[in-house]
Amino acid sequence: MYHTILRILTNPVFAGAYAFGKTEARTTVVGGRAKKTVGHQKPVDEWGVLIHEHHPGYISWEQFERNQKILAENNFMRTGSSRKAGRGGHGLLTGLLRCGRCGRMLYTYYTGRGDLVRYACRGVRIVHGGASCISFGGPRAEQRVVTEILRAVEGSAVEAALQAAERATKQKQMRVQALSLELQQARYQARLAERRYESADPENRLVTGELEARWNAALRHVADLEEAFRTIENAVNETPIPDQPSLIRLAADLESVWQAPGTDLRLKQRIIQTLIEEIVVDIDDVANQVVMLIHWSGGRHTELRITKPKAGEHNHRNPTEAVEVVKQMAGRYPDDVIASTLNRLGFSTGYGNTWKKHLVCSLRSKLGLPTYDPNTIQAQGTLTAEQAAERLGVSMRTVRELLHTNVLPGTQVVKFAPWQIPIEALSATAVVERVRRIHDGKRMPQVSDEHTLRFPGM
Numbered sequence: 001m002y003h004t005i006l007r008i009l010t011n012p013v014f015a016g017a018y019a020f021g022k023t024e025a026r027t028t029v030v031g032g033r034a035k036k037t038v039g040h041q042k043p044v045d046e047w048g049v050l051i052h053e054h055h056p057g058y059i060s061w062e063q064f065e066r067n068q069k070i071l072a073e074n075n076f077m078r079t080g081s082s083r084k085a086g087r088g089g090h091g092l093l094t095g096l097l098r099c100g101r102c103g104r105m106l107y108t109y110y111t112g113r114g115d116l117v118r119y120a121c122r123g124v125r126i127v128h129g130g131a132s133c134i135s136f137g138g139p140r141a142e143q144r145v146v147t148e149i150l151r152a153v154e155g156s157a158v159e160a161a162l163q164a165a166e167r168a169t170k171q172k173q174m175r176v177q178a179l180s181l182e183l184q185q186a187r188y189q190a191r192l193a194e195r196r197y198e199s200a201d202p203e204n205r206l207v208t209g210e211l212e213a214r215w216n217a218a219l220r221h222v223a224d225l226e227e228a229f230r231t232i233e234n235a236v237n238e239t240p241i242p243d244q245p246s247l248i249r250l251a252a253d254l255e256s257v258w259q260a261p262g263t264d265l266r267l268k269q270r271i272i273q274t275l276i277e278e279i280v281v282d283i284d285d286v287a288n289q290v291v292m293l294i295h296w297s298g299g300r301h302t303e304l305r306i307t308k309p310k311a312g313e314h315n316h317r318n319p320t321e322a323v324e325v326v327k328q329m330a331g332r333y334p335d336d337v338i339a340s341t342l343n344r345l346g347f348s349t350g351y352g353n354t355w356k357k358h359l360v361c362s363l364r365s366k367l368g369l370p371t372y373d374p375n376t377i378q379a380q381g382t383l384t385a386e387q388a389a390e391r392l393g394v395s396m397r398t399v400r401e402l403l404h405t406n407v408l409p410g411t412q413v414v415k416f417a418p419w420q421i422p423i424e425a426l427s428a429t430a431v432v433e434r435v436r437r438i439h440d441g442k443r444m445p446q447v448s449d450e451h452t453l454r455f456p457g458m
Contacts, residue, residue, distance in 0.1 A: 009071065012050070015064035016057025021048020090265070091117045092142045092272055093279065100282030100291070101133045108138075117142070119281070134283045136290045140306050141281075148294065148302060149275055150254045176232055183225045190218035283308075318363065322347040326360060328413045330369035335360040337418060344416040382420040385410070391426055392435050407434055 012019045025038040044050070052061055059067075090110065097106040099121035109118045117138030193215040200208045257263065280293040284305070292304040322342055329338045339355040349359060364371070383391070388408070389399045402408035403419065407430050410421040425431065 009067055012061075012064060014058045015061050016053055016055055017061060017064075018051040018054035019047055019049060091119070091138060092265075092268055093119065093138070093145060094269070096273065096276055096279050098278050098280050099133050100280045100293070104133075106134075106281065134281065136281075136283065136308060140309070141290055141292060141304075144304050144306050145272070145276075145279070145292070145294065146258065148304065149272060150258065152275065152296075153254070172232075176229075179225065179229050179232060183222070183229055186218065186222045186225050190215070190222050193218045318350045319347055322349075322355075323363070323367070325414050326363055327367065327369060329417060330364050330367075331372060332413065332420075333418060334372045335364065341414065341417050345414070381423050383423055383426075385419040385421065388419075388421045388426060392431070394435060394438060398438060402431065402434060407431055 008014060022042060023039050024042050025036055026040050027034055027036045029035070089108070091108040094108045095105070097119055098104070099106060102121065104121055106119045106121050109120060110116065111118055118135065119138055119141070120135035121133040193211065197208065197211040197215050200211050202208060258268070275297055277295040277297050279295065282291045283289070284291050287305075288308050288310075290306040290308060292306065294302040294304065296302070322345075325342060325345065325347070326338060329341065333341075336357040339357050339360045342355040342360070347355070349355060353359075385396060385399045385403070389396050392399070399408065403410050403421075408421060408428075409425050410419040412419055
């Protein structure tokens with residue numbers, strides 16, 4: 001079915017043309033002997049015979065030529081083809097990458113949830129059953145190429161923005177003017193149809209009926225044009241052209257415009273494919289780098305070296321600060337306490353979620369960190385704020401006040417982590433005296449809520 005449709009789209013017969021001599025035979029020398037091959041396509045201007053409008057066609061010759069251009073731009077894997085069409089996929093460099101080892105075009109793959117791009121040369125594997133030449137992830141390579149493109153066009157961005165704004169303004173003005181003239185002509189035709197109807201003999205119902213129908217048709221045409229004119233006027237008023245200072249500010253910060261969520265991926269791809277002819281890619285296995293040689297449309301070349309990520313380096317890896325907190329707290333506190341501390345510190349997982357007990361357990365196991373053993377903690381001679389309050393027979397608020405006034409010594413592994421209070425500190429003279437005064441009904445010095453919140457015990 002695919003080849004049948006392709007033959008229809010590329011056959012000039014369906015455009016009303018007669019063609020002969022579209023292919024040619026070629027002779028090459030292989031192993032000292034002549035080898036003849038047939039069926040090689042020739043350019044249109046080299047066809048033996050081409051007669052336009054030879055018979056009624058389904059499409060015009062202009063539409064046929066546009067179809068051939070679109071087919072050529074969509075032929076991503078053909079060697080030496082023209083620029084590629086922007087398909088709107090997540091791969092910004094699709095159709096531009098060529099393998100530096102075998103010369104074949106690289107394939108584009110989407111992994112994960114469909115938004116992770118990888119580029120690989122699998123031509124040798126598909127054709128000859130061999131191993132793939134190169135393979136690498138797309139995000140880092142695409143970001144470096146985008147950086148080079150923005151750097152290349154930033155000099156003329158302001159001028160281009162001003163020209164685009166001026167052109168858009170003129171186009172809107174021309175549309176409004178053209179529709180206004182068409183509306184004036186339609187109103188004139190409606191008035192003319194009205195005069196013809198009024199000047200007709202009422203007794204001649206055949207003529208008056210036809211004139212009345214023409215008048216009604218002219219009035220409907222006027223109503224449609226008036227509605228279209230109002231729509232265009234509203235569109236112009238709702239989406240005004242930015243002024244020159246705004247355009248200059250946008251052009252000066254092209255990266256923000258490029259990274260904006262509303263920027264069309266097709267437009268990005270077309271910009272890249274307009275500026276870049278192709279990119280030859282290879283892998284430096286010793287340096288673990290992707291080597292990209294950009295061939296710009298103007299004839300210049302730029303070499304880029306992008307370090308490939310190591311194992312575990314991906315866009316969804318956990319923050320380094322969160323991993324350090326887990327390393328410091330592992331073995332000393334339960335996993336649910338570690339998760340609560342991470343959340344209070346404002347750290348999220350690599351996927352942007354809050355920490356849970358099982359997530360901390362998984363990360364701790366992956367890092368080879370010890371599990372929590374309460375017997376070991378007690379052997380170290382420390383207590384938490386809750387345990388200290390229970391032993392002293394006071395409230396948690398009192399323990400916080402004692403910690404704040406340095407009457408009761410204590411430490412925290414990280415901020416918001418549970419307190420570690422030496423057991424022998426509970427029997428210190430100052431602590432015993434404070435606790436006795438509380439039990440006797442004598443209040444301790446008041447501490448502001450701000451200080452209380454700074455030391456939340458567990």
